[in-house]
Amino acid sequence: MTGYLLEFSQALLALLLAPGLVGFVRWVKARLQNRRGAPIRQPYFELAKLFGKDVVMSNNASWLFRFAPYIVFASTLAVTFLVPLIAAPLPFDDIGDLLVVVYLLLLGTFFLALAGLDPGTAFGGMGSSREMTVAAIAEPTIALSIFSLALGAGSTNLSQIVTATLTQPGSALSPGHLLAFAALFIVSLAETGRLPVDNPSTHLELTMIHEAMILEYSGRYLALIEWASWLKLTIFFSLLANLFIPWGLALTFTPAALAVAVVTLILKLGILGVVVAIVETRIAKLRLFRVPELLGMSFLLALLGVTSSFLLK
Amino acid sequence: MNDSLFSQLSTLGSSVILLLGITLLWRKSLHAYASIFRWQSAALTLMFVIIGYFADDPELYVVAAVLFILKVLVLPRYLERMEKRFGDQRELQPYVNVVTSLMLSGLLVLLAYVIARPLVLVSDLPTRGGLPLAMGLVFVGLFVVITRKNALAQIVGFLVMENGIALLAVLATFGIPIIVELGVFLDVLMGFLVMQVFVYHIHSTFESIDVDQLNELKH
Numbered sequence: 001m002t003g004y005l006l007e008f009s010q011a012l013l014a015l016l017l018a019p020g021l022v023g024f025v026r027w028v029k030a031r032l033q034n035r036r037g038a039p040i041r042q043p044y045f046e047l048a049k050l051f052g053k054d055v056v057m058s059n060n061a062s063w064l065f066r067f068a069p070y071i072v073f074a075s076t077l078a079v080t081f082l083v084p085l086i087a088a089p090l091p092f093d094d095i096g097d098l099l100v101v102v103y104l105l106l107l108g109t110f111f112l113a114l115a116g117l118d119p120g121t122a123f124g125g126m127g128s129s130r131e132m133t134v135a136a137i138a139e140p141t142i143a144l145s146i147f148s149l150a151l152g153a154g155s156t157n158l159s160q161i162v163t164a165t166l167t168q169p170g171s172a173l174s175p176g177h178l179l180a181f182a183a184l185f186i187v188s189l190a191e192t193g194r195l196p197v198d199n200p201s202t203h204l205e206l207t208m209i210h211e212a213m214i215l216e217y218s219g220r221y222l223a224l225i226e227w228a229s230w231l232k233l234t235i236f237f238s239l240l241a242n243l244f245i246p247w248g249l250a251l252t253f254t255p256a257a258l259a260v261a262v263v264t265l266i267l268k269l270g271i272l273g274v275v276v277a278i279v280e281t282r283i284a285k286l287r288l289f290r291v292p293e294l295l296g297m298s299f300l301l302a303l304l305g306v307t308s309s310f311l312l313k
Numbered sequence: 314m315n316d317s318l319f320s321q322l323s324t325l326g327s328s329v330i331l332l333l334g335i336t337l338l339w340r341k342s343l344h345a346y347a348s349i350f351r352w353q354s355a356a357l358t359l360m361f362v363i364i365g366y367f368a369d370d371p372e373l374y375v376v377a378a379v380l381f382i383l384k385v386l387v388l389p390r391y392l393e394r395m396e397k398r399f400g401d402q403r404e405l406q407p408y409v410n411v412v413t414s415l416m417l418s419g420l421l422v423l424l425a426y427v428i429a430r431p432l433v434l435v436s437d438l439p440t441r442g443g444l445p446l447a448m449g450l451v452f453v454g455l456f457v458v459i460t461r462k463n464a465l466a467q468i469v470g471f472l473v474m475e476n477g478i479a480l481l482a483v484l485a486t487f488g489i490p491i492i493v494e495l496g497v498f499l500d501v502l503m504g505f506l507v508m509q510v511f512v513y514h515i516h517s518t519f520e521s522i523d524v525d526q527l528n529e530l531k532h
Binding site: 173293296299307308 | 317321324325327328331332335336339411412415416418419422423426430442445446
């Protein structure tokens with residue numbers, strides 16, 4: 001019973017933290033660029049505003065366009081049940097391992113791309129085609145980089161990977177882990193539409209990817225999609241934080257351990273947020289045609305990670 | 314414990330050196346080539362120091378010092394001077410494009426694993442984990458030499474390949490005799506100077522250091 005309670009509180013925590021994390025990244029970025037920046041709670045207001053607004057929809061939009069936001073949101077929310085956010089052996093571990101996580105995330109991306117195509121606008125189609133270009137290289141890289149951890153742990157189960165790293169602290173510094181971390185970091189930036197792949201803060205026609213797909217959405221649909229994409233960022237950050245640096249996770253379901261786990265999770269997310277803000281301030285967006293090169297690099301890193309954890313066991 | 318730490322450090326160091334070599338395939342400006350080579354040589358120097366410490370071989374410190382002076386200070390400085398003189402000519406159209414060359418370099422590293430496997434299996438050195446990586450670096454350097462058109466990029470490719478050989482030697486033997494090591498350094502320096510003269514000649518003949526233009530000599 002406590003296990004299920006834990007699962008639901010973990011998902012709820014991720015849902016509530018996601019807008020805060022995005023607000024925090026935006027705030028740090030603004031500070032680094034000598035701007036005052038919106039308060040960290042701004043994304044919560046944005047969500048509240050969007051949920052309160054009416055939906056305006058194109059006459060050409062089909063049922064797909066109306067259903068896609070729910071599918072995107074639900075598939076992303078489902079992932080939060082499967083990823084060890086605050087505690088390691090989860091009751092839902094038997095439901096899905098890393099492959100389920102990767103493909104649930106891809107399911108959301110797929111429906112978002114379909115929804116971008118559905119109303120038949122020029123920008124939507126362009127965004128969808130770009131998103132698929134990125135996703136086609138990014139998804140196998142995510143799977144490969146987590147595989148390189150799975151090889152060390154002997155299981156594709158995320159909780160078992162985490163506990164294996166906890167019992168063998170030395171393996172956190174092995175080349176397989178470090179290469180996989182670098183690969184997953186690059187892919188996280190690409191998948192969540194951050195710089196240098198996509199710029200989350202502009203609506204510039206020529207360069208946008210994620211924003212182009214959701215250009216036709218408004219009201220609560222837009223709120224759901226935005227929330228899902230922030231949730232995705234939170235999921236990727238917690239994968240990076242907890243798979244590679246699992247210390248702080250609760251191994252027993254006692255209140256004290258869980259409190260420590262929540263605090264360390266927030267700390268880790270904060271540190272990663274600062275890193276991403278610095279990266280985004282330091283570099284310019286890549287030309288679209290150089291994006292596959294960057295993703296190719298991260299695929300190569302993941303491949304080398306798998307090779308070294310497989311052959312150096 | 315000491316041994317496992319040593320083996321982990323050496324594998325980690327070799328991975329970093331190999332990765333820097335692979336980044337060469339991704340970057341295009343000559344300035345980046347020179348700085349990547351400098352960082353890689355610095356990492357290599359650190360590897361020499363680490364191996365010297367764990368294998369308790371003071372000679373390796375001397376080699377590391379010479380390596381530092383030659384490959385971190387002198388050669389990158391020369392490369393930067395050449396780059397300044399020729400203007401920052403970018404490697405715009407290599408014979409193999411960037412994505413393909415990244416994938417191919419991944420395959421080359423896999424090939425190195427296959428080739429080095431018997432060696433790794435029979436050896437009981439703590440550094441055996443880095444051997445395939447060092448061999449992979451030799452292949453990647455060679456790959457840069459044969460697929461890039463820019464003469465300076467080819468020189469850096471050659472130097473990276475030489476770094477790979479040095480890494481392989483120190484991982485496999487814990488330091489060959491110092492006189493051999495110094496001979497190799499002298500060789501590299503001489504090779505570099507000769508290549509530099511060639512590049513100046515190419516530049517004064519064609520006003521460019523794109524070696525593809527040398528093909529015109531055939532007609």
